[in-house]
Amino acid sequence: MSETITGVSTRDIRFPTSRELDGSDAMNPDPDYSAAYVAIRTDAGDDAVGHGFAFTIGRGNDIQVAAIQALEPFIVGLPLQDTLEDLGGLWRTLVHDSQLRWLGPEKGVVHMATSAVINALWDLKAKRAGKPVWRLLAEMSPEQIVDLVDFRYLTDALTRDEALEILRAAEPGRAQRAAHLLEHGYPAYTTSPGWLGYSDEKLARLAEQAVKDGFTQIKLKVGADLQDDIRRVKLARDVVGDDIRIALDANQRWDVQPAIDWMRSLTSFDPWWIEEPTSPDDILGHAAIRRAIAPVKVATGEHGQNRVLFKQLLQAEALDIVQIDAARVGGVNENVANLLLAAKFGVPVCPHAGGVGLCELVQHLSMFDYVAVSGTMENRVIEYVDHLHQHFVDPVRMRDGRYLAPTTAGFSAEIHAGSLAEHEFPHGPAWTR
Amino acid sequence: MSETITGVSTRDIRFPTSRELDGSDAMNPDPDYSAAYVAIRTDAGDDAVGHGFAFTIGRGNDIQVAAIQALEPFIVGLPLQDTLEDLGGLWRTLVHDSQLRWLGPEKGVVHMATSAVINALWDLKAKRAGKPVWRLLAEMSPEQIVDLVDFRYLTDALTRDEALEILRAAEPGRAQRAAHLLEHGYPAYTTSPGWLGYSDEKLARLAEQAVKDGFTQIKLKVGADLQDDIRRVKLARDVVGDDIRIALDANQRWDVQPAIDWMRSLTSFDPWWIEEPTSPDDILGHAAIRRAIAPVKVATGEHGQNRVLFKQLLQAEALDIVQIDAARVGGVNENVANLLLAAKFGVPVCPHAGGVGLCELVQHLSMFDYVAVSGTMENRVIEYVDHLHQHFVDPVRMRDGRYLAPTTAGFSAEIHAGSLAEHEFPHGPAWTR
Incomplete structure (x- = not known):
């Protein structure tokens, strides 16, 4: 039986940090550190939930929540294992959706929403693998790592082959x-x-x-x-x-x-x-x-x-x-x-x-x-x-x-x-x- | 009696243009042209309503509506005449709100929301002046025009004085x-x-x-x-x-x-x-x-x-x-x-x-x-x-x-x-x- 992503829920979480002036700087005098916080659930029966968030500083965290919710239809119902095996593919699906892309492209609230969802899926993938994300990534092959990357708009500075070379050079140590x-x-x-x-x-x-x-x-x-x-x-x-x-x-x-x-x-x-x-x-x-x-x-x-x-x-x-x-x-x-x-x-x-x-x-x-x-x-x-x-x-x-x-x-x-x-x-x- | 901005309402308007492939291009195969459409009302009793919108191509127009709604508290209750007299000042207030700014800064959905609101206020200002916007702008003095502009981050390429010079040179004709x-x-x-x-x-x-x-x-x-x-x-x-x-x-x-x-x-x-x-x-x-x-x-x-x-x-x-x-x-x-x-x-x-x-x-x-x-x-x-x-x-x-x-x-x-x-x-x- 194939396992499925069954639900994405997003919450508006805000910490009233402005009351203490922690985090105050020349542009941000009174931030309330906030997270548009995502939980991704599955029917795998292993209790693993993927968590991720976009970070904001207060007002507008609700817009961020709305943006993440706009991605939910892209995620719910996906086959769990195939999705986690190809997060590079899912990344492209989310970022290149032409209608949502118009709202950036690839920037601001909608892009941060992608971040929250993608990071939550990495959390889920790592939990299921029983490893912290740094180790999960560091144990992938150079080929698997470059498959995570969308090289669109990068190739005048970095091609897939050059990236592979960098990763292969670091492999022995x-x-x-x-x-x-x-x-x-x-x-x-x-x-x-x-x-x-x-x-x-x-x-x-x-x-x-x-x-x-x-x-x-x-x-x-x-x-x-x-x-x-x-x-x-x-x-x-x-x-x-x-x-x-x-x-x-x-x-x-x-x-x-x-x-x-x-x-x-x-x-x-x-x-x-x-x-x-x-x-x-x-x-x-x-x-x-x-x-x-x-x-x-x-x-x-x-x-x-x-x-x-x-x-x-x-x-x-x-x-x-x-x-x-x-x-x-x-x-x-x-x-x-x-x-x-x-x-x-x-x-x-x-x-x-x-x-x-x-x-x-x-x-x-x-x-x-x-x-x-x-x-x-x-x-x-x-x-x-x-x-x-x-x-x-x-x-x-x-x-x-x-x-x-x-x-x-x-x-x-x-x-x-x-x-x-x-x-x-x-x-x-x-x-x- | 001073007049006031009494209400901002925002609607999610979408045209099903993808059914005809009008607007299809290499990145946007099936757009549904949409507007997050704003109306700004006052108690001036002159029936003038300010209209503006952000343009999107379908999915996500609801996020855009949410972003415009986040600006409503900044607008409702403002004194009408002072606000329309100093749209440069209001622009800075909206764009430099530190908490909302974090969501861009100055880009994407939140910035497009500013666009919708600011353009609606220009519509209102022009209606009250009995002029199309192009003429209203073109009849302002060079000093009034440069006051509309936020020169932050521009001064290495264009200073206020240089802008004044350009506008003054064009004044005679x-x-x-x-x-x-x-x-x-x-x-x-x-x-x-x-x-x-x-x-x-x-x-x-x-x-x-x-x-x-x-x-x-x-x-x-x-x-x-x-x-x-x-x-x-x-x-x-x-x-x-x-x-x-x-x-x-x-x-x-x-x-x-x-x-x-x-x-x-x-x-x-x-x-x-x-x-x-x-x-x-x-x-x-x-x-x-x-x-x-x-x-x-x-x-x-x-x-x-x-x-x-x-x-x-x-x-x-x-x-x-x-x-x-x-x-x-x-x-x-x-x-x-x-x-x-x-x-x-x-x-x-x-x-x-x-x-x-x-x-x-x-x-x-x-x-x-x-x-x-x-x-x-x-x-x-x-x-x-x-x-x-x-x-x-x-x-x-x-x-x-x-x-x-x-x-x-x-x-x-x-x-x-x-x-x-x-x-x-x-x-x-x-x-x-």
Whole structure:
């Protein structure tokens, strides 16, 4: 008897984070971290449910839910095993549906909906395989991995054959690197000290704590007021000393020349990178900023809409650091494309995380990258924010400023039932109290 | 007593166009042209209602409706006159709402929702002023016009002062050009012969008819099958002769090198432009194609997500023709930015139209461009598709292959009440029959 995907349900889950100013930055003063949260059920009788989500920051999470619901008819009734065996094929079906495609194409709410559904299916696939997603991916053959990727619009920068070459070159060391990863984890940096809404005292205290906790890189939000930034970055440098990297994040606040000018005022504090100095769409703008402020690095990508943008950022030499996000582009499949593009161009991937559940998801992608794609952790760090992990069934585990490799089967995406009930919008107790 | 915006209502209107294969192309085989249709009401007692819409091609029009509804709380209760006096300010309020912005930013469903609402307010403003939108815009001072524009992310290519200069340079000839426009209209080209689903016989017949109707340019869809395209383009060239321009449209079908190869196979039929040869996001790809296939021109923009993309297409010399769409970017205000960018770089604007109501809307923008921005119609044509105009209260009027300037107050965006009732999805008679 063949097994079937029997149901997709989507819920509007919101955490009232704006009450504490956690997550405040120059563009996002009062986010309520939210998830349009998907559960995919089957009739397989093994209790495995696939979980995934799109991350938003409050208003509009209901639009995101509506977009995911528009994908439900494409999923319900599919044969379970064939679907999980060919997630590359399903990805193409969802993304190339011509009517839904018009609403992007391949960007915004509809693309994030694809991400939620595809990631939930990866969670389901990994649970059924009894492996964490990073390991499931890292044990696939190069041919299976490239089949996940839609090379449409990529072939002027990366062909299927070139991708195969990259993956085959990394094959011999896989077992050794997986063992190293399980023993030592993957390096992280922390954004916890640097939110704009925090006082200088809180910034200093959290920066000091970050160093004690073993982090070798911290990140500060900048871009609202130059004098404040000079004071805050100097304070952070004084607290952490010269050996700790300080990354800065402007969250898209500036135009091109103002970004250059502002950063020149902060260069004396030796910042490691500036993140999102301008519009995430502005490939040429990032390239101009990068040329002007080197050796300070330019990082971007958390709002990168799809692989076509990442391709161009790399072609234009517009960035030093590729910041993939687990839930904005079309899920695992498109991020495999982004990892392969970054490897082709030799640019390190340092994922965006934080929010709700983004750390849980994206760690799997960096670990897959280390084991089976780039084969290195050099100059690579995953963002870490110490926030909302208690809501997850399989939360990230940190030790000495490093992510420990997940060992539980799945994508670490599942939220506790109690947390869902508490934070369902608008009728959960967190919102009616 | 101050007047107020009292209500916004949004309806899901769909036309079952896929039954006739009108609108079929290489990427969109079966579109049902649809509008997420907005009406904005006031307590002014003058019966003026503002109409606007986002255009989609079927599935997902409900997501688009949900996105517009998310903007309603920002609009209802606003003071009427102050709001209409400062639509630039309202645009910023909508687009920079940090929580909704996360869902783009400035792209996709949420940005198209802004477009629908902003365009509806322009319809309302123009109705209250007793003028068509093109004239209302063209009678504003240069200072008022630049106040409509959000220059964020543009200043490395176009500053407010540069925009003012462009507008001031065009000021002296405004009255003369408005008179010329009213007498002669604005040139159009027609896409009606060229849909992929049509037989050769229908293509030839409609191409011949287009020339008889006075059009000097037609457009054919290409990109599904090379041998078919060679036969169809040759047939069209044989029918229309050497003096009629034949534009081609691939609707994003190709990667970069395939686009170049395919177009080289069609060069002998002297195509005027190739439209959307690849992903609408691929600035560098369009630039590479353009370098390779000159003197055939490259046109794109109907899926251009926002002014940041248009800025880069121009900076990278990626296109010869800027194809604005009236309802994809953030409405009139962002299209004023796009017109100013195109004028700065000296590239002609030939708008995308067709769909449902896109001709009605975008004619106003080209006419404003002629009167008050670029000051010329040279090498400029507005797309025309002879389809669904009967549903509009103030439909476009064509004469000898030219759009006649609208004289009715408003944005020509209003759909007949009977058409709305007939086509409301899913319960209107057009869908239940």
